Amino acid sequence: MIDLKYLQNNFDDASTKLQKKGVEISTLEQLQILFKILKKHNVTLEAMKAEQNSMSKLFGQYKREGKDISELKVKVDANKEAMLPLQEKAREAEVALYEVALAIPNFPDDAVPEGADEEDNIELRKVLELKNFGFEPKEHWKLAEMNGWIDFERGVKLAKSRFSILRGEASRLERALINFFLDTNTQKGFVEYSVPFINNAAMLQGTGQLPKFGDDLFKIEDEDLYLIPTAEVPLTNMYHDEILTEQELPLLMTGYTPCFRKEAGSAGRDTRGIIRQHQFNKVEMVAIAHPDKSDEVFELMVENASDILTALGLPHRVVELCGGDLGFSAAKTIDLEVWLPGQNQYREISSISNTRDFQARRAKIRFKDGKKNRFVHTLNGSALAVGRTIVAIMENYQNEDGSIEIPEVLKKYM
RNA sequence: CGGGAGAUGUCAGAGUGGUCGAAUGUGCCGGUCUUGAAAACCGGUGAGGGUUAUACCUCCGGGGGUUCGAAUCCCCCUCUCCCGGCCA
Incomplete structure (x- = not known):
């Protein structure tokens, strides 16, 4: 698989190289978008998971101390529910990304001669x-x-x-x-x-x-x-x-x-x-x-x-x-x-x-x-x-x- | 293919719902002691992703589920070992 970060940061160079192998620019643009979407989803999802983890820890602590947990439970449930559609989206983005990425051929070396066949x-x-x-x-x-x-x-x-x-x-x-x-x-x-x-x-x-x-x-x-x-x-x-x-x-x-x-x-x-x-x-x-x-x-x-x-x-x-x-x-x-x-x-x-x-x-x-x-x-x-x-x-x-x-x-x- | 047992850090091996990324031993790294080494003692030490670096996320064979929370409970799969069958 090609380096998606390289594609992200050097799009023009990457697409020039891959045109030698007959890859459409539109495919690469699509790939770049899918990569951005996945990254964005993962960043928010990670933050929500972190929140969920810390609240769950509190939950255990409250129980041990005999504190009231009903309010915390409402928050934790709400956060969990908010995560669900996002998780689904991230999963879809990942599938879509790999479907495209795994079909992209390797970059040819710069020294490879030009030519069609x-x-x-x-x-x-x-x-x-x-x-x-x-x-x-x-x-x-x-x-x-x-x-x-x-x-x-x-x-x-x-x-x-x-x-x-x-x-x-x-x-x-x-x-x-x-x-x-x-x-x-x-x-x-x-x-x-x-x-x-x-x-x-x-x-x-x-x-x-x-x-x-x-x-x-x-x-x-x-x-x-x-x-x-x-x-x-x-x-x-x-x-x-x-x-x-x-x-x-x-x-x-x-x-x-x-x-x-x-x-x-x-x-x-x-x-x-x-x-x-x-x-x-x-x-x-x-x-x-x-x-x-x-x-x-x-x-x-x-x-x-x-x-x-x-x-x-x-x-x-x-x-x-x-x-x-x-x-x-x-x-x-x-x-x-x-x-x-x-x-x-x-x-x-x-x-x-x-x-x-x-x-x-x-x-x-x-x-x-x-x-x-x-x-x-x-x-x-x-x-x-x-x-x-x-x-x-x-x-x-x-x-x-x-x-x-x-x-x-x-x-x-x- | 049938029956039984198991899979946890380098290895061995505990852990059956929260203070567990994980006891203890071992290995490894550093130190004390020693002329030097060994022994003994003290301290450190899992992995992957991510970040300039932190944060943070993930990982107890793999996948799914229950739960606020899973190494731990439930389901499926794979692999390993033992017994039997078959077999080069």
Whole structure:
């Protein structure tokens, strides 16, 4: 959630920033009004409560001393009655405020490039030369068929479209990649976790998926539970509603989980192959950092993900997202896009974001800065998306006859 | 899933309608004593919000109710432990 006090005191600046993310000024004006109303109600209500408390204390004292209480009772009853409608109003104001506030995206950093969509993203650098195949490289779904690596039809039979089955060597490759990623991340200082793949609604609100993006989530029937769309949710929310010490920051975490997404708005996109599935595996990095240090941690995460691709011999480019392409929670995002020769294009394989204090505010993750509690910064990034790495290996390591080499660094894992 | 017990400050643990934000012990901080430490003794010490700082509000697992007033009474939920069932 954005800092409502900041919005209150720097309205012009805040609204300029949020226009980069397509937020209407009228929405922000409404939010500002709701915030003022709630504050006003709370101030009067607190004063009335204080009055009520002191009269109640007197009440007990009178009784002990055997004094007459009838007059006091009239006053106390009147005050109580006067509070009721105000309490109701304050409650309504709070509900209305949060309904709007929870749907407002994060401020982009000042340095984030202007732009409307991915066309305006900035390529920072390319890593590794593209390979010259000397023949027409095939797309991964063609290679999957030739090698018997992916069973698309039976995956659909078991669940529905956008589910698939990896077979034999492909399945082993997936297992090898997960281990390779986790080992690499651990060497960089990230602590490995195995977490629940189902989280409750409060956690999904903490990282920003709820309430606005519930349509993208698989919900457990009759329960307050959802399949996680990314390990970012459980890893970040491990510290939900906690106050950390400054010494334990930064907390660097990594974990492998399957991810479940409805892909509600993606009908017709990437329908062939396993680029876009309802269930996919991912190894995630999450960091909880001191606000003054989160930029350093961000660089570490980008470098780590890029190094993994380099170790796998996969050409890729590093792209900074423009304001219009930033996700809901992100203040800044760098995508790593891997080269897919079969598709003749770069495709996202990792996305690393600094959410600053946006998620920390929602999830109430703070640290002790002297006597004061301050919000931490939270960061997340893939290292890496496993399914898409398999695609990239298939397309980049294919031979003319359709056979696929295994990258050198993975051989000890196979 | 069935039966029983429980949830209070760092921890342990009292408190069954007002003087309770909460006894006592423990831990922690400071002091006395000591060459130094330990022990002993004395003093201080819960959390969140809010404020420049005070005031003030909230918090005894969570939510609702009764009452002028709730840790304490009533209802619902969650979690933990024990017993039984089922089970990887």
